[in-house]
Amino acid sequence: MSVNEAAKASLGGYMDSEKVEKVYTNYAIMYDQTFGRMVQQSRESAVRGLRIQPGDRVLEVGVGTGEALPLYPKNCEVLGIDFAEGMLKKARKRMEVHQLDHVTLRHMDAAQMELENDSFDIVMAAYVVTAVPDYRKVVSEMIRVCKPGGRIIMLNHFSNGNKMIAAVEKMISPLCKHIGFRTDLSLNTVLEGTTLVVERKKKVNPLRFWHLVECVNQKNGHVIPVVSA
Numbered sequence: 001m002s003v004n005e006a007a008k009a010s011l012g013g014y015m016d017s018e019k020v021e022k023v024y025t026n027y028a029i030m031y032d033q034t035f036g037r038m039v040q041q042s043r044e045s046a047v048r049g050l051r052i053q054p055g056d057r058v059l060e061v062g063v064g065t066g067e068a069l070p071l072y073p074k075n076c077e078v079l080g081i082d083f084a085e086g087m088l089k090k091a092r093k094r095m096e097v098h099q100l101d102h103v104t105l106r107h108m109d110a111a112q113m114e115l116e117n118d119s120f121d122i123v124m125a126a127y128v129v130t131a132v133p134d135y136r137k138v139v140s141e142m143i144r145v146c147k148p149g150g151r152i153i154m155l156n157h158f159s160n161g162n163k164m165i166a167a168v169e170k171m172i173s174p175l176c177k178h179i180g181f182r183t184d185l186s187l188n189t190v191l192e193g194t195t196l197v198v199e200r201k202k203k204v205n206p207l208r209f210w211h212l213v214e215c216v217n218q219k220n221g222h223v224i225p226v227v228s229a
């Protein structure tokens with residue numbers, strides 16, 4: 001591996017955008033019956049714990065087929081973004097079926113959001129941080145568009161503190177990236193150098209393999225610099 005490639009991998013430019021988009025567009029047809037169904041209980045518990053206030057603006061990053069969308073109260077405003085058209089198509093259908101007038105969907109790359117600074121009270125990323133080509137850019141964008149003092153919630157698998165399990169996660173990660181996610185990312189790595197402060201962290205089902213991490217965005221109005229991959 002060249003120095004450039006090594007730097008790219010360590011900085012998060014780990015998966016190819018086109019490939020990830022294609023993987024999820026192809027996966028869309030069976031997503032709800034497979035992974036989507038398996039993690040629905042944890043999505044429900046995540047949204048229940050958001051303590052959404054009337055009028056809150058919520059951003060769902062990597063909204064996928066929109067399985068969380070019917071869970072949001074109708075007195076808030078939700079924007080869902082994703083770059084895989086196949087996933088968004090399913091999400092649009094779900095919006096229609098459930099008549100979700102408080103939800104808007106947009107085709108957008110989470111690494112370059114076409115959204116204003118400080119414009120959301122809550123930013124939610126469910127099973128996304130390890131599924132994006134460049135997590136640093138995406139986390140940086142989530143911080144930018146979230147209001148100072150707003151909350152950023154990540155529902156995700158983060159690599160294990162146990163050395164043996166972490167070694168296995170590192171070993172299988174290059175294989176997993178072909179099916180759209182990586183297994184070797186730790187929460188500390190994701191949060192390093194950001195203004196996010198963990199307020200709540202708990203393991204969630206199935207098998208308590210995933211974590212629900214709620215952070216407060218402690219920025220003071222300045223944009224967090226992105227280290228490009």
Ligand SMILES: C[S@@+](CC[C@H](N)C(=O)[O-])C[C@H]1O[C@@H](n2cnc3c(N)ncnc32)[C@H](O)[C@@H]1O
Pocket residue numbers: 020021024025036043061062063064065066067068081082083084087108109110111125126127128131132133
């Ligand atoms: C594992 S799925 C999770 C979907 C949904 N959040 C859920 O709970 O089922 C990951 C999603 O992230 C999207 N994604 C990956 N990289 C992205 C990016 N750079 N910009 C926008 N969406 C992205 C994928 O298209 C996919 O829909």
